[in-house]
Amino acid sequence: MAEDLCDTTNAEDRVRLAFFNTWAKNWIRGLYHVGRIEWNSNNYWGHTLQPLLVFHHHAKNPEVKKMAKAGLDWMLTEAALHYMDGFMAAADVRAKVNAYEPFAGSVWGYNYFYFADDNHMPSYYNPGVFTGKALNDYIGYTAFSGYRPPQVVVDIAQRKFDLPVEIRSAKPFYNFDFESYADWKGNTTRSRKFEFETLWLDKNHLISSAASNIPDGWADCDRQKPFSEQSMWRLAVKGTTNGAIQLYGNSGEWPNAIKRHILREPREQIGQFRNAMMRIFKNPDSMWVEAPRTLPVEINGNRLFIDFGNGVYAAFQTHNAATLDTMRVAQAVNQRRYLWRFNAGHSLGALTLETGTDVNFTSFDQFKSQILSNSSFSMPDGNTVVYNGANGHELKMEFQTATEPYIMTTPVTPACTLLTNIGTVPKVWGNNNYIDFETWDSYRVSHGKEIVYQPWGQGFMNLRSNDCGLQIKIDSANATASYFTFDPDIYVTDAKPGFDKSALFQIAPNPAHGTVEILTNSDLDSLVEIFDLQGKKVRFEVVSKTRGRITLDIGLLKNGLYHLKLKMNAGIQTQRMLVN
Numbered sequence: 001m002a003e004d005l006c007d008t009t010n011a012e013d014r015v016r017l018a019f020f021n022t023w024a025k026n027w028i029r030g031l032y033h034v035g036r037i038e039w040n041s042n043n044y045w046g047h048t049l050q051p052l053l054v055f056h057h058h059a060k061n062p063e064v065k066k067m068a069k070a071g072l073d074w075m076l077t078e079a080a081l082h083y084m085d086g087f088m089a090a091a092d093v094r095a096k097v098n099a100y101e102p103f104a105g106s107v108w109g110y111n112y113f114y115f116a117d118d119n120h121m122p123s124y125y126n127p128g129v130f131t132g133k134a135l136n137d138y139i140g141y142t143a144f145s146g147y148r149p150p151q152v153v154v155d156i157a158q159r160k161f162d163l164p165v166e167i168r169s170a171k172p173f174y175n176f177d178f179e180s181y182a183d184w185k186g187n188t189t190r191s192r193k194f195e196f197e198t199l200w201l202d203k204n205h206l207i208s209s210a211a212s213n214i215p216d217g218w219a220d221c222d223r224q225k226p227f228s229e230q231s232m233w234r235l236a237v238k239g240t241t242n243g244a245i246q247l248y249g250n251s252g253e254w255p256n257a258i259k260r261h262i263l264r265e266p267r268e269q270i271g272q273f274r275n276a277m278m279r280i281f282k283n284p285d286s287m288w289v290e291a292p293r294t295l296p297v298e299i300n301g302n303r304l305f306i307d308f309g310n311g312v313y314a315a316f317q318t319h320n321a322a323t324l325d326t327m328r329v330a331q332a333v334n335q336r337r338y339l340w341r342f343n344a345g346h347s348l349g350a351l352t353l354e355t356g357t358d359v360n361f362t363s364f365d366q367f368k369s370q371i372l373s374n375s376s377f378s379m380p381d382g383n384t385v386v387y388n389g390a391n392g393h394e395l396k397m398e399f400q401t402a403t404e405p406y407i408m409t410t411p412v413t414p415a416c417t418l419l420t421n422i423g424t425v426p427k428v429w430g431n432n433n434y435i436d437f438e439t440w441d442s443y444r445v446s447h448g449k450e451i452v453y454q455p456w457g458q459g460f461m462n463l464r465s466n467d468c469g470l471q472i473k474i475d476s477a478n479a480t481a482s483y484f485t486f487d488p489d490i491y492v493t494d495a496k497p498g499f500d501k502s503a504l505f506q507i508a509p510n511p512a513h514g515t516v517e518i519l520t521n522s523d524l525d526s527l528v529e530i531f532d533l534q535g536k537k538v539r540f541e542v543v544s545k546t547r548g549r550i551t552l553d554i555g556l557l558k559n560g561l562y563h564l565k566l567k568m569n570a571g572i573q574t575q576r577m578l579v580n
Contacts, residue, residue, distance in 0.1 A: 035442030086122030089236030155465030165448035273430030
């Protein structure tokens, strides 16, 4: 818009144009360096998507258009990871009333049109809603845009990779928005406000949960309730006749009916490992889950079992709960709330969700039997709960209490002291391995096939499915976008489109700038060496014995052609690398 409306012969307009150009560059840098985006709410996600589509469609500068495309590709990647049978099912999807219903509330068909095709139709489709609209072409401005997501993103949404996969993602909050790009890299104490999401992608279902450093919940700040409309977990299951089924829940009860849906309890903490998620809390007297009334449900004491169909099962179990009550939800007559009440003054309460599929358990009856015989809780101390699941995995959580009052700052509110004596991000262990919330990458595959890789602060993202691979890189200096396609097993760059798959390693990207990745399927022995064309060694790196991926800093190398030499168990090999 600034390109069209600003007069470049006018000094003030040149300042305006420079401001908007800088803002756009900072945004795309932040997106690829730290994974920054609005909540995983299709409402707000759409507010960003639509202007970016306009940006992509109308940009006069081809480099700006390419930058806009990189932003859209990132957003559609996020949507693909959260996509389940027609819509996004994120941990912190905006929890408007009825948001759990297909295409209702703030959860509606933004993603339906991008990822559906003749072979991957959502189970929910009402032609009357989209009368006269082509399935793959219509959504807001998209019908008039030339943008379409890369095939690898579509593949990820359609689950064209080996399942299951566990992904951990770090996301900064609003505090990154109103300073310079340097602040977006997490260089200030204020920037250390994160949300940490865990995703479990399995056959016909998705579990997503978020551990948050922002435990504000219902607290007021300048007559606003920042982030109050968030639910911190979602279970989404592919439907059979009427779209995906979503479950979510919260802790505590409030006198206001609307709060029962959208205002989360700030003292609840969430951890997830593989296909089990646990919610722990102190002080509140209850914890609840909402599910469609039509689902087959069985109650065994304080245990709740649900058969979702499509070969997906779930079990909810509690530690320290006194009773389990069921009730119809007034705002949604088709939903039923399952509410566990805890004794007054309980030291620590817990509710776990564990899922299973027909691949793991063959039947719903077998799943229930394994849960009843193999799962258990223990409490090593007053702040720690351990859950041993039917799948043989152990999830341990330690409740953490903030040492200082939480002070909220956003671009639209003054600094407000919201809560004292509150919970914060818990400590979590999976099979006795500590899960470090503070050093996660923007996306990290911790179990299963690596379908997405976005290292913190590196400015690039790798995507792969069974048949496609793509690297998108944003230069940190000028925000220019570069694209490199590669084979899912061995990278193929633009510089070497005919790369020999028998080669022992590959360099990506090539040409390289700043940092470079070495990708190999062979065990490295100990040494990586770089020589100039005169044979002078200009760089070497001693690496631990590993395979897969090594990142090298080549920022001090001058532009030109080099030889990169690797010593591996399979032999010594040298390849050319262009630094540009």
